Amino acid sequence: MEFIKVNDYQDMSDKACSLMIEAINRVENPVLGLATGSTPEGLYQKLIEKYSEGKVSFKDVTTFNLDEYVGLKREDVNSYYRYMKEKLFNHIDIEMERVHLPNGTADDLIAECKNYDQKIQEAGRIDLQILGMGINGHIGFNEPGTPFSSRTHIVDLAASTREANSRFFPTLEDVPRQAVTMGIATIMESKEILLLVSGEQKAEAIARLAEGEISEDFPASILRNHPNVKVIVDEGAMIKLNE
Numbered sequence: 094m095e096f097i098k099v100n101d102y103q104d105m106s107d108k109a110c111s112l113m114i115e116a117i118n119r120v121e122n123p124v125l126g127l128a129t130g131s132t133p134e135g136l137y138q139k140l141i142e143k144y145s146e147g148k149v150s151f152k153d154v155t156t157f158n159l160d161e162y163v164g165l166k167r168e169d170v171n172s173y174y175r176y177m178k179e180k181l182f183n184h185i186d187i188e189m190e191r192v193h194l195p196n197g198t199a200d201d202l203i204a205e206c207k208n209y210d211q212k213i214q215e216a217g218r219i220d221l222q223i224l225g226m227g228i229n230g231h232i233g234f235n236e237p238g239t240p241f242s243s244r245t246h247i248v249d250l251a252a253s254t255r256e257a258n259s260r261f262f263p264t265l266e267d268v269p270r271q272a273v274t275m276g277i278a279t280i281m282e283s284k285e286i287l288l289l290v291s292g293e294q295k296a297e298a299i300a301r302l303a304e305g306e307i308s309e310d311f312p313a314s315i316l317r318n319h320p321n322v323k324v325i326v327d328e329g330a331m332i333k334l335n336e
């Protein structure tokens with residue numbers, strides 16, 4: 094695991110953007126794994142800027158998002174489908190048939206999970222997976238205790254995750270209690286992983302990622318076993334690292 098230390102959120106987003114464009118331009122028909130949340134918003138903004146400057150095209154890109162809330166329709170203001178459209182897809186030349194997010198309103202959610210894994214398998218691989226990290230070490234919505242062998246599955250969101258995400262909803266009660274998430278085994282099969290971490294509220298999690306043990310109690314710790322992970326981390330998130 095390589096730590097790339099940057100000053101702040103903007104620098105983190107710039108660095109992630111250039112590594113992502115490099116990957117898109119290096120690989121034929123690239124397959125990207127994407128995340129939502131606050132962390133990658135700056136990255137998506139930069140990608141849109143680079144696209145409008147003609148520095149990158151997404152027309153041959155396939156994407157798989159990590160997760161989606163259960164019970165929110167695609168057009169819901171808080172669905173991750175809507176987030177991705179508004180923050181990235183509406184502004185670039187991606188073909189929407191090549192965009193994938195789990196469907197959190199499928200009648201049969203278990204079949205939807207299988208179907209999602211199947212589609213990833215058909216794509217053959219994820220070339221570059223973008224990740225954020227929860228304060229409890231979750232990646233995707235794989236909360237502490239999720240088996241490292243997990244594939245796409247339905248999760249009960251941890252109280253701390255619902256609370257952290259309540260900033261997007263009118264009240265805590267409105268935050269969905271479940272989500273569908275890509276599993277840890279699938280994330281670990283990505284050829285390359287870029288974990289973005291910014292801000293003091295993540296400092297404890299970064300210290301645990303760098304110095305703690307590899308354990309299902311802290312899902313992100315498994316990334317230490319992956320051969321090609323870059324963690325782009327800003328000063329705020331590094332304050333608790335022993336150097």
Ligand code: F6R
Pocket residue numbers: 127128129130131132133159160224225226227231232233234
């Ligand atoms: C989002 C996701 C989550 C977030 C994590 C951090 O698709 O998979 O793991 O990356 O909750 O969220 P932010 O970036 O809002 O701090």
